[in-house]
Amino acid sequence: MSAFPAVAHAPAARSPIKVLVADDSAVVRGLVSRWLGEAGHEVVATAPNGRAAVDALARCNPDVVLLDIEMPELDGIQALPLILAKQPGVQVVMMSTLTQRNADVSLRCLALGAVDYIPKPESNRGVTTSDGFRNDLIERIRVFGAARARRRPAPTAVEAAASAAAAAPAPSRLSGTVTLRPKPRTVAPPRVLLIGSSTGGPRAVGEVLEKIGAATLRRLPVLIVQHMPPVFTAVFAEHLGARIGLPAAEGKADERIQPGRIYVAPGGRHMRLSGSAADTVIRLDDGPPVNFCRPAVDVMFLDAAALYGGATLSVILTGMGSDGTAGARALVEAGGTLLAQDEATSTVWGMPGSVAKAGLCHAVLPLPEIGPALRSAIAERV
Incomplete structure (x- = not known):
């Protein structure tokens, strides 16, 4: 059972949420791209490592970046500050398997500016069969894509203490x-x-x-x-x-x-x-x-x-x-x-x-x- 609250999927916005998917597994990139497309979102680029993800930013201008932690050449925690510096305001969601090291890295990424993380099944087969991972991923893309697109007005005054x-x-x-x-x-x-x-x-x-x-x-x-x-x-x-x-x-x-x-x-x-x-x-x-x-x-x-x-x-x-x-x-x-x-x-x-x-x-x-x-x-x- 997921520790995250389940939320019914709303229909995708009229303007599709643009997503960049960075994961060293071609299977994961393909599945995630298919799931997001079926949900009405647009995968504008995929990348096998952090370096390719950083290089793709300028040409695809994503609303959300799904960033795996463990990748060759440039991993997730190394790529994160480069992504945020190159495209301020982009919503970066980390993906990682449930290990103590990856939990530690995920929390460090949140401190560096990632907006959330999604626990990922350990094997490609687990990714393929996990409805929980698929549903968590789609819901977070919907929420954070909407947050990126929305331009909130200045907050009204509230109680100071x-x-x-x-x-x-x-x-x-x-x-x-x-x-x-x-x-x-x-x-x-x-x-x-x-x-x-x-x-x-x-x-x-x-x-x-x-x-x-x-x-x-x-x-x-x-x-x-x-x-x-x-x-x-x-x-x-x-x-x-x-x-x-x-x-x-x-x-x-x-x-x-x-x-x-x-x-x-x-x-x-x-x-x-x-x-x-x-x-x-x-x-x-x-x-x-x-x-x-x-x-x-x-x-x-x-x-x-x-x-x-x-x-x-x-x-x-x-x-x-x-x-x-x-x-x-x-x-x-x-x-x-x-x-x-x-x-x-x-x-x-x-x-x-x-x-x-x-x-x-x-x-x-x-x-x-x-x-x-x-x-x-x-x-x-x-």
Whole structure:
């Protein structure tokens, strides 16, 4: 089961999305080209290595580049900065098999400017027979091609910080479809920070935690659900720990959570919470996907609402789909504080857009402002 949310394929745009496919396997290049053509997109070039992909940019002007990591002559991580320098704004999606090395390289590519990655079956036969890989690939081309084509207007003004949003006596309008939630009459000191994210999330989560800072994060545990497959979540946690300077790892079954530690839901398993607010224990669950996802944000958020009541601080960052909306509703109805990333800075405004449009957020902020807002909220209340 894919760790990514499944989304029904919309008909291709009237103007086809132009794609460059770079992979050293002729079988993969041929299959991907056929799949994308059947979906109404246009493969404007294929390349057997990174050097050929860079050379093809000027003549084909793609909206999206599918870039394999392991290629001869010039591999994916070497080609990525050259592609972005030669054609700023192009959406680059990495492809890699599920190995620890490739997971590490994929996350480094996200930090360098790739917008996403797609786990690829290890063999050509696996690529041929994997509906999950085919569907993930087509959906990401649709989403990122549309993002490249769209020229968004400047974002409207939003609340500058969570504390300012919480102090507002009445809801504030962001747009015709988004209304901020008013401040709870009483605000409990947060005992846990909860983060849900998907597409574009690894880079966003790292930026948010870095701007909160290790000194502030030592005051409470951080629980993260990032839609990722197995192997990737463990490497993601390692990257966070190195960047933030705090212990970070996948949550383990029967582990008691502690302040100053970062827990990432392991790929392919729901991260549940049991016990009490004073003694919270992680439970790992192999139950069915929720919102087409495992791990699912809703699963963790609903458990947190039951355990912590209003003593939660939570944020929904960039991602496809609507995972987290039901759990966010439970959190805010229990008295917790919820922030969401705004549309202009989201890679995909699916998950944060869903909670924002549902009127569940106390603030909807650009990514650079979320970390400082959370830091203020923690410092003021702990």
